[in-house]
Amino acid sequence: MAHRLRTAALVLAATTTTAVVAAPAHAAAPPGGPVTVVAQGLDDPFGLAAEGGKFYVAESSAGEISGFVPGGRPTVRLADFAAPAGVDRRAGTLYVVTGEAQGPGTTGGSTLWSSRRGEPRRVLADLMAYELANNPDGQTQFGPDGAPLDALSNPFAVLAGKGSDQRVFVADAGANDVLAVSPSGKVSTFFVPPVVTTGACEGAPNNDPQHTGCDPVPTGLAWGPDGHLYVSTLSGEAPDEGRVYELDPRDGKVLDVTSGFTAPTGVAVGDDGTLYVSELLDGAPAGEGPPPTGFDPTTVGRIVAVAPDGDRSAAQVTMPLGLRFAQGHLYSTAFSVAGSILGQPGLGQVVRVDAGAFEPLD
Numbered sequence: 001m002a003h004r005l006r007t008a009a010l011v012l013a014a015t016t017t018t019a020v021v022a023a024p025a026h027a028a029a030p031p032g033g034p035v036t037v038v039a040q041g042l043d044d045p046f047g048l049a050a051e052g053g054k055f056y057v058a059e060s061s062a063g064e065i066s067g068f069v070p071g072g073r074p075t076v077r078l079a080d081f082a083a084p085a086g087v088d089r090r091a092g093t094l095y096v097v098t099g100e101a102q103g104p105g106t107t108g109g110s111t112l113w114s115s116r117r118g119e120p121r122r123v124l125a126d127l128m129a130y131e132l133a134n135n136p137d138g139q140t141q142f143g144p145d146g147a148p149l150d151a152l153s154n155p156f157a158v159l160a161g162k163g164s165d166q167r168v169f170v171a172d173a174g175a176n177d178v179l180a181v182s183p184s185g186k187v188s189t190f191f192v193p194p195v196v197t198t199g200a201c202e203g204a205p206n207n208d209p210q211h212t213g214c215d216p217v218p219t220g221l222a223w224g225p226d227g228h229l230y231v232s233t234l235s236g237e238a239p240d241e242g243r244v245y246e247l248d249p250r251d252g253k254v255l256d257v258t259s260g261f262t263a264p265t266g267v268a269v270g271d272d273g274t275l276y277v278s279e280l281l282d283g284a285p286a287g288e289g290p291p292p293t294g295f296d297p298t299t300v301g302r303i304v305a306v307a308p309d310g311d312r313s314a315a316q317v318t319m320p321l322g323l324r325f326a327q328g329h330l331y332s333t334a335f336s337v338a339g340s341i342l343g344q345p346g347l348g349q350v351v352r353v354d355a356g357a358f359e360p361l362d
Helices: 002-014 017-021 023-027 127-134
Strands: 035-042 045-051 054-059 064-068 075-078 084-090 093-098 111-116 122-126 155-160 168-172 177-181 187-191 218-223 229-233 242-247 254-261 264-269 275-279 302-306 312-315 323-326 329-334 348-353
Touching (some): 045 155, 045 323, 064 084, 093 155, 111 127, 127 168
Antiparallel strands (some): 093 111, 275 302
8 A cells, every 4th residue: 555655646756845844834823723733853654643641653764653742842652663654552552553564574564563661562463474364355465476466464554442342453554454453462354345446446457357446445543432443445546435434343344434535544533423534645736747836745635524414624734644533632644754755854743633724625
């Protein structure tokens, strides 16, 4: 999944350095405004977690997990990860997933880690090994030359269970599934979203003729106030084909599906049931060439809100990826790919997005 996002965002790479460096001051409202910076100086912030008033962010390019309180300076809590993508914290334990391993036998990637203060981190699950042994989506994994046909395992989000549920859930974007991992490290398949066959995905070539269409590509996980598990899916970046699945956390049964998103990369649910979905590359110039002269990269990205009555609105946040609803507010990473795509490290932020930032969609 990661390589798909890079391909779609390459058009931004030709944007001038001057425009990018000026981005934080241009994009963030003053304190008290509808979009407020609560942490900055981050290197490609992907996943976002919160517990007990503290926040944790996975800095993918830096290979670090940093912690902060809103308005405070982020400090490194864990380091030396291979491209951490997702992070969550429950009862003092940090859970981290690292992104795509480059192939069978590669160390560091496609792994679920756990860590408690004062104890050495440990590998809770080898997710690449599970994919190779089980292949939950049933697609052909390797071509005749033995090379992978697509990303095999690219974990993108992690979410600890609620209440008495001790499982940890992982959205594996490369494997096209959501996995459940027990405290002992036993992995099981929890949910396999279907291949998308509507709109621009209809008849699209895939790994094999039995699975034509767009891979679902799970990207985000969130708990709702109803106790249900929500999963965002990228859907091959096809316009308006992204989905959010509402699942029964006991057995993965689909309770509802909300569609009409473009390449969603994160999901959160408000206390009132409002659904929030980040669209990392909304507004990015189409095509493979350089962007138009004068194009402003800070206009790329938005968060879409779907109210319980179905009304939709959107807030412009620059390159949002990870979302978290905490302490009655929506928080998002911003400038989440400024380092890896635009070559501008250290521009990453976490922002609080208040209701005033959202405008109705037609």
